[in-house]
Amino acid sequence: MEQSAKIYRDLDRILVTKEEIAKKVKELGQQITRDYEGKQPVLVCILKGAAIFFSDLIREIDLPLTADFMAISSYGSATKTSGVVRVLKDLDHDILGKDVIIVEDIVDTGVTLSYLRSMLLHRGAASIKVAALLDKTARRQVTDLLVDYVCFDIPDAFVVGYGLDYAQVYRNLPDIGVLSPGIYEK
Ligand code: 5GP
Numbered sequence: 001m002e003q004s005a006k007i008y009r010d011l012d013r014i015l016v017t018k019e020e021i022a023k024k025v026k027e028l029g030q031q032i033t034r035d036y037e038g039k040q041p042v043l044v045c046i047l048k049g050a051a052i053f054f055s056d057l058i059r060e061i062d063l064p065l066t067a068d069f070m071a072i073s074s075y076g077s078a079t080k081t082s083g084v085v086r087v088l089k090d091l092d093h094d095i096l097g098k099d100v101i102i103v104e105d106i107v108d109t110g111v112t113l114s115y116l117r118s119m120l121l122h123r124g125a126a127s128i129k130v131a132a133l134l135d136k137t138a139r140r141q142v143t144d145l146l147v148d149y150v151c152f153d154i155p156d157a158f159v160v161g162y163g164l165d166y167a168q169v170y171r172n173l174p175d176i177g178v179l180s181p182g183i184y185e186k
Helices: 006-010 018-035 051-058 111-122
Strands: 011-016 042-047 066-072 087-089 099-107 127-135 149-153 176-179
Touching: 006 011, 018 051, 018 127, 018 149, 042 051, 042 111, 051 099, 066 111, 099 111, 111 127
Parallel strands: 042 066, 042 099, 099 127, 127 149
Antiparallel strands: 011 176, 066 087
């Protein structure tokens, strides 16, 4: 899809292009391949926002990894976090003794990831690391949260594309862009 496509008209600006994303995702896949040499990590996709990032990332990792999926409640139609995290779909497989990598779309306040990390640790994972496509460090509320792998640090703006939505729309944009405030202030 080209940037002249109709779906791009609701964007204020493009923040990260598909070419920049592809380059970073490849580098991250190579780094995880090195860091987990000799291991068989479980990569956990946090649905739905991380789905596209996840499918690209796992194909850049040269390890006998396994994939599992989890869905949690997020913003819904609003653009502010509620602080409440609810599991809508749990993992299909036990992670006891496993090396887990949580794959998340974006870390904002950090509430979601901090909850997820401690929940999976309680289930007896051998190790837990977090790979996030985007990080809004300026908005962090959970100060002791470690995000092990980050593709892009972004400013405090509401972004969509490459899996990220607004009211379930825009996930299919190949680039990541800032949504025009006029769209959600309507
Ligand atoms: P946190 O718990 O870190 O505040 O929020 C993380 C979740 O909020 C993300 O997984 C994502 O679902 C949502 N989120 C935070 N910022 C944005 C944003 O700029 N765009 C979109 N589409 N979702 C966001």
